[in-house]
Amino acid sequence: MSSSAAPAASSGLSDRQDAQRAPGGQDSGLGRIIDGKALSESIRADVARRARELAARGVVPGLAVVLVGDNPASQVYVRNKAAACEKAGLHSRVLRLAADISEQALLEVVQELNRDPAVHGILVQLPLPPHMDAAKVIETIAADKDVDGFHVSNAGLLMTGKPLFRPCTPYGIMKILESEQVALRGAEAVVVGASNIVGKPMAMLLLAAGATVTLCNSKTRDLGTQTRRADVLVVATGKPGIVTGDMIKPGATVIDVGINRNADGKLVGDVDFESARRVAGAITPVPGGVGPMTIAMLLVNTLEAAERSLQH
Numbered sequence: 021m022s023s024s025a026a027p028a029a030s031s032g033l034s035d036r037q038d039a040q041r042a043p044g045g046q047d048s049g050l051g052r053i054i055d056g057k058a059l060s061e062s063i064r065a066d067v068a069r070r071a072r073e074l075a076a077r078g079v080v081p082g083l084a085v086v087l088v089g090d091n092p093a094s095q096v097y098v099r100n101k102a103a104a105c106e107k108a109g110l111h112s113r114v115l116r117l118a119a120d121i122s123e124q125a126l127l128e129v130v131q132e133l134n135r136d137p138a139v140h141g142i143l144v145q146l147p148l149p150p151h152m153d154a155a156k157v158i159e160t161i162a163a164d165k166d167v168d169g170f171h172v173s174n175a176g177l178l179m180t181g182k183p184l185f186r187p188c189t190p191y192g193i194m195k196i197l198e199s200e201q202v203a204l205r206g207a208e209a210v211v212v213g214a215s216n217i218v219g220k221p222m223a224m225l226l227l228a229a230g231a232t233v234t235l236c237n238s239k240t241r242d243l244g245t246q247t248r249r250a251d252v253l254v255v256a257t258g259k260p261g262i263v264t265g266d267m268i269k270p271g272a273t274v275i276d277v278g279i280n281r282n283a284d285g286k287l288v289g290d291v292d293f294e295s296a297r298r299v300a301g302a303i304t305p306v307p308g309g310v311g312p313m314t315i316a317m318l319l320v321n322t323l324e325a326a327e328r329s330l331q332h
């Protein structure tokens with residue numbers, strides 16, 4: 021698609037599109053790449069500052085990450101989360117449990133963490149081995165330590181408009197939209213993927229911000245008809261290439277939540293980046309987009325859990 025197909029006037033983003041014109045005043049015809057890594061770093065610096073204030077009052081925010089089994093992708097994520105904590109002055113503890121641990125034993129580990137005053141946030145890394153009921157494990161986490169925001173109480177609080185913890189990925193996406201100054205009141209937002217951990221809470225946060233939200237799922241008839249209406253398009257399906265440039269409204273802000281490894285081992289999102297970038301006003305890359313923000317918001321949630329612990 022050529023740049024003339026994306027007139028600034030129809031995008032509602034004319035100021036920002038001006039900002040992306042290449043030197044010499046010529047429109048590059050490519051959407052801006054949103055730097056989630058840079059934004060995550062500024063949020064983490066802010067967490068570090070607030071963590072120092074808390075430490076001065078005698079509280080070191082603590083996150084416990086429970087990892088069951090040896091899924092290699094999970095190992096990497098857990099290591100990244102622990103490193104991010106240390107860097108921000110948060111204490112982190114990783115509990116590595118054997119893949120064949122019983123569900124009961126895992127529940128007891130979680131209950132122990134619930135009682136531990138040095139632990140302000142608990143994250144049980146998903147997916148869990150198939151012999152475990154993930155919902156039951158999540159419901160065992162104390163709701164006020166559920167920094168993932170996955171507990172039914174936290175889902176309910178979010179849905180009724182008084183969230184305690186917002187799930188980290190959708191929360192990070194809201195921070196991206198805020199930093200990009202994307203107007204959400206009255207905007208058309210389309211979310212592709214209706215999972216409990218991304219799509220559904222994303223829809224709730226966008227709705228609370230005043231957007232008109234369409235939530236699509238794997239049964240959606242003619243996905244392109246839905247996505248082409250979107251001023252803000254969030255794609256979280258785990259299906260690489262499910263959204264292509266022809267399915268995007270010119271000038272739209274496109275948020276790609278997918279993390280897929282393709283045949284040659286490269287990380288790719290759910291959005292076909294090259295074709296999408298020719299149409300979108302702005303787009304998140306994979307890697308370097310939503311992923312780093314997810315970790316930053318986990319630190320924010322943990323810090324705020326620790327701050328709240330001082331209030332009672």
Ligand SMILES: Nc1nc(=O)c2c([nH]1)NC[C@@H]1CN(c3ccc(C(=O)N[C@@H](CCC(=O)O)C(=O)O)cc3)C=[N+]21
Nearest residue numbers: 097143144145146147168307308309310311312314315
């Ligand atoms: N209870 C629970 N909570 C989670 O939040 C959770 C989980 N389970 N299970 C797995 C997923 C996945 N996840 C990611 C976080 C950051 C990146 C991230 O920072 N990605 C980098 C690239 C990392 C790489 O190179 O592999 C990026 O997109 O730039 C990726 C994935 C959190 N998850």
